[in-house]
Amino acid sequence: MKVLVYSVFGFDKPFLKKAAHGNHELVFTGQALSKNTVNFAKGFDAVSLFTSDDASETILEKLYIHGVKYIALRTTTSDNIDLARAKSLAIKVANIPFYSPYSVAELAVSLLLALNRKLVLGQMLMQIGDYRLDHLIGFDLHGKTIGIIGTGKIGAAFARIMHGFGCSLLVFDKDENKELMNEIPITYASLEAVCKNSDVISVHCQLDETTDHLFNKNTFSQMKKGMIFINTAHGSIVNTENLVEAIENKTLSAVGLDVYEKEKPIFFQDHTDSPVSDPLFLKLRSFPNVMITGHQGFLTNEVLEGIAHSTIANLNAWAYTGISENEIN
Numbered sequence: 001m002k003v004l005v006y007s008v009f010g011f012d013k014p015f016l017k018k019a020a021h022g023n024h025e026l027v028f029t030g031q032a033l034s035k036n037t038v039n040f041a042k043g044f045d046a047v048s049l050f051t052s053d054d055a056s057e058t059i060l061e062k063l064y065i066h067g068v069k070y071i072a073l074r075t076t077t078s079d080n081i082d083l084a085r086a087k088s089l090a091i092k093v094a095n096i097p098f099y100s101p102y103s104v105a106e107l108a109v110s111l112l113l114a115l116n117r118k119l120v121l122g123q124m125l126m127q128i129g130d131y132r133l134d135h136l137i138g139f140d141l142h143g144k145t146i147g148i149i150g151t152g153k154i155g156a157a158f159a160r161i162m163h164g165f166g167c168s169l170l171v172f173d174k175d176e177n178k179e180l181m182n183e184i185p186i187t188y189a190s191l192e193a194v195c196k197n198s199d200v201i202s203v204h205c206q207l208d209e210t211t212d213h214l215f216n217k218n219t220f221s222q223m224k225k226g227m228i229f230i231n232t233a234h235g236s237i238v239n240t241e242n243l244v245e246a247i248e249n250k251t252l253s254a255v256g257l258d259v260y261e262k263e264k265p266i267f268f269q270d271h272t273d274s275p276v277s278d279p280l281f282l283k284l285r286s287f288p289n290v291m292i293t294g295h296q297g298f299l300t301n302e303v304l305e306g307i308a309h310s311t312i313a314n315l316n317a318w319a320y321t322g323i324s325e326n327e328i329n
Helices: 013-020 057-065 083-088 102-116 119-127 153-164 178-183 191-197 217-221 240-248 279-286 301-320
Strands: 002-005 025-028 046-049 070-073 092-094 145-149 168-172 200-203 227-231 252-257 290-292
Touching: 013 025, 013 301, 046 301, 057 083, 070 301, 083 092, 092 301, 102 119, 102 153, 102 200, 102 227, 102 252, 102 290, 102 301, 145 153, 145 191, 153 168, 153 178, 168 191, 191 217, 217 240, 240 252, 240 279, 279 290
Parallel strands: 002 025, 002 046, 046 070, 070 092, 145 168, 145 200, 200 227, 227 252, 252 290
Antiparallel strands: none
């Protein structure tokens, strides 16, 4: 099968080539799928897409005209593709059903630890020869209440880690994770109760119509003063303007983000020669008590191997039988 891989990066290309074992003709481009690059796909059987690619209705129609029959997503999410239009064009779409939940959960814990124990500030002071400890006071996580939003695979992995720290776990999810409840002590509560009683909140839910801007002015106003807020799930779950307000009024003592609701033009790209102009992002980045990572929660060897394996498995299934078990449209 001839496959054009859009939005390929130095970190994922070797894994894809290794997983393919020469069974497909993979052609790589670092450019994202858009109205300006859709013609690259002419003559290809399939395309492989990442989060920054645009597979909206008009672009899908052009892919169809160019002969593309399959779209292999290198993500679990599909909010960048018009699934209904793809189905009407008989273009099959398959995603990555899941990958190691520990990668994102462990990054969330890393952000929490780094913020709580002032590790970045401590290193900055160390480099300039200031060894005073006055501004580096944190708190014991042991015995604190950790609010967890979403108890799917990633939220459950995070919960297990925080249980190991000796924390109390207060969680919010429309569906209770019975397996997790039988494994460790967790308490399901309303979102308001989680906000009011947690010393830390970590977001791990999926984005849908019920969680879009789940954290907003009202939600932040219910939080305990001086708590830490972590989001490694999806940028649009948080209203960023309201988040900035919560930082400025000191509702939040520290914020750790691996996602940002307007991240697509920013993350995964080199902006050293074209500085970011998004005023909201620049404002957020300017706070000394905010740590932002560029959507790197998934970036471990294990996850990259899993994504590559599943992507190639989808292509193999289409090549051999015309059907993949991971089709989502």
